Amino acid sequence: MNNILFAVLVLGAMGVVFGVVLAIASRIFHVQTDDRLEPMIESLPGANCGGCGFSGCAAYAQAVIDGKAKIGLCAAGGDDAAGKMAKIMGVEAEKTERMVAMVKCRGYESVIKGDYEGIQDCIAATKVTGNGPLVCQFGCLGFGTCVSACKFGAMHIENGKAKVDADKCTGCMACAGVCPRNVIVPVPYSADIVVACNSTAKGKITIKGCNIGCIGCMKCEKVCPNDAIHVKDNLASIDYSKCVSCGLCAEVCPRKLISDSNLRKDMDLATTHQR
């Protein structure tokens, strides 16, 4: 009986001593955290997507408080988060245009070099088959590496090409980070006109691989009233600060790759193209 009591007492004493030591240590080693940190973290979406360039939401919040980062880098939180963060920091938020990801490829009938039955992953396919199973060296491979990289469920594969659901997309561009073809780019959420091709090859080569590839004919550049679309490296690209969404370029495009379809609506682009 005495033995048990003794053991209990000694261990109890040890526990108390450790408790006291820890209590003292927590005072000594107390780290002063900013009062603004908690609400700052709460105003962020908490997805830890890394789109801001920091390791997670907490790291970004800390950087903003330290003045090392600007408000509004959080694409996922958008203006809502930026507003809240600005309020906490006591400054005015800059209005930011909401950006979403877009897959610059709709070559649903693009020519295939040969059947690929290996690992269903774009990066693997690129490595194994000599830059991918498509003749086109720029287009979307459609194995969905970006789909699994998306933390918001905003991507899916449609007719063999990746497609972004702009309403779910937060613009973190995690998808672009994993794409071996660099075919995913940010575009403004409000963009009505998009160039859906990524091929900078010469027109003749592009035609071999795809029926809706940009051949760099410059028709769009000539017809644009606002000097908003330019052909560079055999590929048209739109300057959204000038584009007024008039749709003239989409009308004249002989390959029908400039789409006037609204990104936000889940339109079946394949049928648009056949028209």
Place this chain on the structure above:
Amino acid sequence: MIAKLFTIALGAILVENFIFSQFLGICPFMGVSKKSDTAVGMGFAVTFVMALASAATWAVNKYLLIPLNLEYMQTVAFILVIAALVQLVEMFLQKSVPALYQALGIYLPLITTNCAVLGVALLNIQKSYTFIESVVYGFTGGLGFLLAIVLFSVVRERVDNCDCPKAFKGFPIALISAGLLALAFMGFSGLKIG
């Protein structure tokens, strides 16, 4: 002296690897080995805590439990010591070495009651090691853990990309690969030193 320490080190890393031949610390080994970078972090945290815990528990045993004839309470006392120690180290790191805290911080609370850490403390007593031998055994045991978890995480990253039968996807195939790795480590058991 040096030869003895070398034997202990080699034994702890390869021959008596904590994971592959003693099967201690399997929980973090399976749980945190999905990606190699987190595995490295976990491995270093375990190494760090195992070395510290060896030192602390050796002292507690020698100067507290033995004089009081309480050796039979080792397990309970060591859990207490290790838990308090890890808490203390965590606070200390957060204040003094923020960079290290960033790297190890999230893993530290996870290994408070890791059985590899408790195991090393008890084994030190069982093998009646001296203080230095205990610390070396703890540290190199941790290195063995690091080696095992990093090797395994790399294997798992590869296996994830493979076309494996649906029934084996995920955890089952991980367990099988862990078994095969342990089998490979059995090869070291023939190693005789000294």
